[in-house]
Amino acid sequence: xxxxxxxxxxxxxxxxxxSRVINNSGYVSDAIRHRVEDVxxxxxxxxxxxxxxxRSKQTHTLALVLTDITNPFWTTxxxxxxxxxxxxxxxxxxxxxxxxxxxxxxxxxxLLQKQVDGFLLVxxxxxxxxxxxxxxxxxxxxxxxxxxPAAVDIVRSDSEGGAYQLARHLxxxxxxxxxxxxxxxxxSTAQDRVAGYHRALTEAEVPDADxxxxxxxxxxxxxxxxxxxxxxxxxxxxxxxAANNFIAIGAFRALREIGLRxxxxxxxxxxxxIPAAFALEPFLTVSAQRAxxxxxxxxxxxxxxxxxxxxxxxxxxxLPTDLIVRRSSQQARA
Amino acid sequence: xxxxxxxxxxxxxxxxxxSRVINNSGYVSDAIRHRVEDVxxxxxxxxxxxxxxxRSKQTHTLALVLTDITNPFWTTxxxxxxxxxxxxxxxxxxxxxxxxxxxxxxxxxxLLQKQVDGFLLVxxxxxxxxxxxxxxxxxxxxxxxxxxPAAVDIVRSDSEGGAYQLARHLxxxxxxxxxxxxxxxxxSTAQDRVAGYHRALTEAEVPDADxxxxxxxxxxxxxxxxxxxxxxxxxxxxxxxAANNFIAIGAFRALREIGLRxxxxxxxxxxxxIPAAFALEPFLTVSAQRAxxxxxxxxxxxxxxxxxxxxxxxxxxxLPTDLIVRRSSQQARA
DNA sequence: TTGTAGGCGTTATCAT
DNA sequence: ATGATAACGCCTACAA
Numbered sequence: 001x002x003x004x005x006x007x008x009x010x011x012x013x014x015x016x017x018x019s020r021v022i023n024n025s026g027y028v029s030d031a032i033r034h035r036v037e038d039v040x041x042x043x044x045x046x047x048x049x050x051x052x053x054x055r056s057k058q059t060h061t062l063a064l065v066l067t068d069i070t071n072p073f074w075t076t077x078x079x080x081x082x083x084x085x086x087x088x089x090x091x092x093x094x095x096x097x098x099x100x101x102x103x104x105x106x107x108x109x110x111l112l113q114k115q116v117d118g119f120l121l122v123x124x125x126x127x128x129x130x131x132x133x134x135x136x137x138x139x140x141x142x143x144x145x146x147x148x149p150a151a152v153d154i155v156r157s158d159s160e161g162g163a164y165q166l167a168r169h170l171x172x173x174x175x176x177x178x179x180x181x182x183x184x185x186x187x188s189t190a191q192d193r194v195a196g197y198h199r200a201l202t203e204a205e206v207p208d209a210d211x212x213x214x215x216x217x218x219x220x221x222x223x224x225x226x227x228x229x230x231x232x233x234x235x236x237x238x239x240x241x242a243a244n245n246f247i248a249i250g251a252f253r254a255l256r257e258i259g260l261r262x263x264x265x266x267x268x269x270x271x272x273x274i275p276a277a278f279a280l281e282p283f284l285t286v287s288a289q290r291a292x293x294x295x296x297x298x299x300x301x302x303x304x305x306x307x308x309x310x311x312x313x314x315x316x317x318x319l320p321t322d323l324i325v326r327r328s329s330q331q332a333r334a
Numbered sequence: 335x336x337x338x339x340x341x342x343x344x345x346x347x348x349x350x351x352x353s354r355v356i357n358n359s360g361y362v363s364d365a366i367r368h369r370v371e372d373v374x375x376x377x378x379x380x381x382x383x384x385x386x387x388x389r390s391k392q393t394h395t396l397a398l399v400l401t402d403i404t405n406p407f408w409t410t411x412x413x414x415x416x417x418x419x420x421x422x423x424x425x426x427x428x429x430x431x432x433x434x435x436x437x438x439x440x441x442x443x444x445l446l447q448k449q450v451d452g453f454l455l456v457x458x459x460x461x462x463x464x465x466x467x468x469x470x471x472x473x474x475x476x477x478x479x480x481x482x483p484a485a486v487d488i489v490r491s492d493s494e495g496g497a498y499q500l501a502r503h504l505x506x507x508x509x510x511x512x513x514x515x516x517x518x519x520x521x522s523t524a525q526d527r528v529a530g531y532h533r534a535l536t537e538a539e540v541p542d543a544d545x546x547x548x549x550x551x552x553x554x555x556x557x558x559x560x561x562x563x564x565x566x567x568x569x570x571x572x573x574x575x576a577a578n579n580f581i582a583i584g585a586f587r588a589l590r591e592i593g594l595r596x597x598x599x600x601x602x603x604x605x606x607x608i609p610a611a612f613a614l615e616p617f618l619t620v621s622a623q624r625a626x627x628x629x630x631x632x633x634x635x636x637x638x639x640x641x642x643x644x645x646x647x648x649x650x651x652x653l654p655t656d657l658i659v660r661r662s663s664q665q666a667r668a
Numbered sequence: 669t670t671g672t673a674g675g676c677g678t679t680a681t682c683a684t
Numbered sequence: 685a686t687g688a689t690a691a692c693g694c695c696t697a698c699a700a
Contacts, residue, residue: 005693025695047694050692
């Protein structure tokens with residue numbers, strides 16, 4: 001592979017002159033510029049950004065560390081991140097942690113060594129060693145989706161408000177016995193959604209005896225298990241509130257297996273949408289997160305830190321969620 | 335940020351000795367090793383892989399250039415790639431081209447400058463300038479999903495065979511007038527699926543007059559448009575064969591709008607599955623690609639090139655597809 | 669407008 | 685078992 005020296009030699013100039021041509025910096029006469037460009041073309045010279053990064057201490061590479069790209073919510077977030085990054089000439093390294101703090105920490109260590117210019121992180125746990133480490137290394141960081149005790153920038157959805165809205169929707173339909181199928185109690189989004197649920201029910205003066213909250217994984221099997229556990233309760237809830245899309249799918253399966261129809265026998269609503277593109281018949285009433293916007297916003301905030309535009313104080317950006325009423329929720333029967 | 339020199343100074347040794355400790359290479363006495371490790375810990379030293387890459391000419395970073403991570407097929411492929419890569423200590427930079435050759439070429443140029451160790455590429459067009467460029471730079475490359483005229487390694491699904499199987503399924507159900515809603519004629523996967531369709535129909539001695547193939551984009555609106563165009567035909571096809579998942583969704587919408595029920599009035603089958611996780615009620619009969627396996631296989635093949643294990647001759651790996659019969663296809667009415 | 673010298677942080681090579 | 689030297693490819697001073 002030819003280097004800047006080879007080009008310089010070929011054009012009969014100093015390496016720095018070639019550098020000036022490549023980067024459009026400093027003064028270079030047109031004659032020499034053309035000569036250099038010809039040699040670059042001829043030799044098929046490609047600038048080495050690794051060397052450049054070593055000098056400049058900028059890699060123009062960002063890290064996106066999330067739980068699982070396979071979840072359509074994260075897929076969309078990732079697209080928002082990538083689009084915004086490429087707009088500004090940054091590349092994105094993608095990592096899946098599967099909610100494992102061990103994996104997360106391993107990735108973060110390597111990425112730190114690779115000198116990424118910044119991190120977009122979805123922490124596996126709220127007491128995240130990774131957040132501490134990144135901050136200790138003074139690398140810009142924006143946390144997505146979840147809150148952490150540390151002082152960091154955060155971009156997340158208004159889970160509490162969205163859950164409130166969704167619960168209100170059920171209450172407005174006349175439901176009183178609404179069961180909440182939550183996520184893991186240690187994840188802040190799960191907590192927030194439960195909080196929104198309670199706020200709505202309290203406001204509607206639903207007694208504690210009529211409330212049920214169960215905790216499980218943010219997965220299909222989690223939803224399946226939680227729904228099954230609830231189906232033995234008496235009197236049975238008239239509506240189910242799934243804390244995310246996968247839980248809803250698992251719950252739906254459990255309901256159907258036992259012969260309950262949605263929405264005729266029970267209503268079912270969920271936080272998180274299932275992208276319309278994948279659904280032959282959009283069915284689920286949901287509180288949809290603005291996934292693309294989350295990725296885009298988080299990346300832009302991160303970029304502001306790199307350019308020093310962002311204020312030093314940490315900020316939290318709360319994205320609204322959108323209530324989409326479809327066919328899975330209906331009037332409670334008297 | 336402390337460097338290897340700072341650690342060396344702190345431990346009273348030469349930088350190279352610290353390097354030996356970090357990399358577990360060469361001889362280092364236990365006493366010195368411990369001393370160095372203590373200083374590393376104390377200073378919070380993090381090795382700089384950019385500098386290392388400059389010397390070693392290896393970045394341990396791979397490029398994944400695909401059309402759109404938002405398509406669940408590619409999402410799954412990407413997960414397969416990332417899992418396999420992280421297993422071997424490689425990072426993956428993700429890029430979306432949206433089928434634009436301009437975007438693709440731009441990404442490839444930058445990635446080449448970043449000295450990625452290898453490329454996983456889904457070429458936007460078959461006469462890909464990017465493939466040429468990568469090969470000229472002698473960087474290992476594996477093409478996914480589509481064929482290109484150049485001599486490269488390719489990992490793709492057996493589109494022809496899968497389409498044949500799917501068409502056979504419809505023929506076995508008694509369908510004769512089967513319409514094919516294909517993708518863009520210039521994309522090899524679309525061509526292959528049409529070929530499989532024709533092979534099955536020829537084998538079943540279906541006359542040309544009963545065959546219909548229309549071409550459109552691999553999108554929902556493409557499917558919608560193609561289905562609409564076909565619905566005016568007389569006699570109407572009894573079955574529709576969508577060349578991918580999005581086309582199927584668009585076609586389904588068009589059918590329903592005109593009041594046709596699937597499968598009672600017309601059968602509908604598709605190439606590509608809709609991930610079960612996203613479907614409340616799996617409905618579509620499909621020929622499913624092994625997406626995860628494709629990503630995993632492609633990455634491993636690429637890695638073999640890096641380690642020099644792969645034979646020099648280029649190879650093509652064909653993955654089988656899986657026929658999954660669900661409810662959208664049924665016996666043709668007499 | 670162009671060039672010289674030196675260093676970014678690491679490691680390969682060759683001593684000791 | 686440990687170290688001195690140089691080089692990877694580029695760019696920021698600072699001259700000329």
